[in-house]
Amino acid sequence: MIETKNINFYYGNFHALKNISMQMETHTVTAFIGPSGCGKSTFLRLFNRMNDLIANTRLTGECLIDGKNIYEKSIQVDELRKKVGMVFQKPNPFPKSIFENVAYGLRVNGVSKQSFIARRVEESLRAAALWEEVKDKLKKSAFELSGGQQQRLCIARALAISPSILLMDEPASALDPISTSKIEELIYLLKKEYTIVIVTHNMQQAARISDKTGFFMLGELVEFNDTKKMFLNPEKEQTQNYITGRFG
């Protein structure tokens, strides 16, 4: 379970996230929607501390995963990122073979047993619904795959180290409709074993795949509710306006 309490985040003097408190349940899909620059991606990157890489940022408040504040000094960022996997907007496979891409996370985390790695690579590729397409060309460069396949490879790569949470930052925005629907099906399947948080620009997508939806605007969490309620009968007028396309 992910829980945030009074999160405030600053890029230099820019107040990017304003007092955000919310809870995300285990084995659910939570979608963040909102206009560009509203802070939804920034919020997502808090959970695996990717914002640490950006200079001159500041955070106040608490971000708890399974009850532990991940911004405490005792937390090892490497360990955290093993538990909280991430898939990025643009597919970013490494310039290595398909096999090595999936094995990478295991190798950097100290796994050296070949038979285990091979088994885990297959499991991950199956879980990412890519195994049948690539099983005969595992040694080939990952760049030979199509964009949609590359993105599923990146999902497999994230799954290989057995995270419990999967963060997805607009994972389908660079893909064609068919690849997008494959990714969406995949998210539906993965929900059984992982807690998924997804940022999306596409409201239909949020409506299709998520259990709960959070609507962000100008750094504030305007509304956070069950997806059905959110899209059928939102509580806030701003949400209604955004969803019906009156702005954004």
Add this chain to the structure above:
Amino acid sequence: MVLRLNRNPGILSPILNNFVTLFFLFCNIKGLILQRKKLRNFREQEFMDKKIKQKIAFGFFRALSLLVVGILFWILGFIIYNGIGVISWEFLTTAPTDGMTAGGIFPAIVGTFCLIAGSIVFAFPVGLMSGIYISEYAGNGWIIKFIRIMTNNLGSIPSIVFGLFGMALFVNTFGFGDSIIAGSLTLGLLILPLIIRTTEEALKAIPGSYRTGSLALGASRLQTVTRVVLPVAFPNIMTGLILAVGRVSGETAPILFTVAAYFLPKLPSGIFDQVMALPYHLYVIATSGTDIEASRPIAYGTALVLIIIVLLMNLLATVLRRYFGKRVKIN
């Protein structure tokens, strides 16, 4: 004589003449076209004018770039023409004799290779690690700005100053004497900025998405650099090394006071021995040999060997680069 080659106006003038003629020719063509154009309507005129201007401009640029290549070939041809005659197996494998007016240049070849190897052994790891630190780890604070400015400054110091510094530090203070190690360290210092900068640039060219992808999987920054970033950047880092090797094999000033021997027909037996080196040998027999006229063919031969060594190094590095490039993609 190689040193005189640049000062001789007689050799350059035909090319300069051609160049001037070419330019006037372009001007004439333009004049003719302007006359013809008056017959056409305005819009077409404008369009044609643009196209022709472009053609003339690019024709001019092309002529200039061809001129550069032409000069290069001309220098190469000049040296090959004058030097090929003395090149023989014996020339490459024996020591100079008769006051360096006869015999070969074997000790100088060996010496140059020693200096290349020595300076690379010293400068490559240091430069590589500094480049990695600057590009991947240091961020953008004042320390890093200071380091960057200082490395750039280091790169613009004249090589003779490096020679004097090397003599003061390595030869005298450290007590290495005139030796391969003193010369290699001096040359190493000289090429260090070059290696640091090319490493830095090669790493900077790698997309940030590789790094974030790797870090998001729980890899440390060091693992990210060694396993993802460096393998991709390696071919370009090799380019920096190629440039460095070219520089080392041709430099004379830094080895003048630190390693180079005027005449030393025997081979070095360790890193504390002096050696002869090709560029210095060339300088000696062209300016202060026992009989400059008699050793002139040997000077051309030496220049040719030096050029061939540099070209072979480039070739080797290109092959290595291709190999690494392929390996990176597949693995």
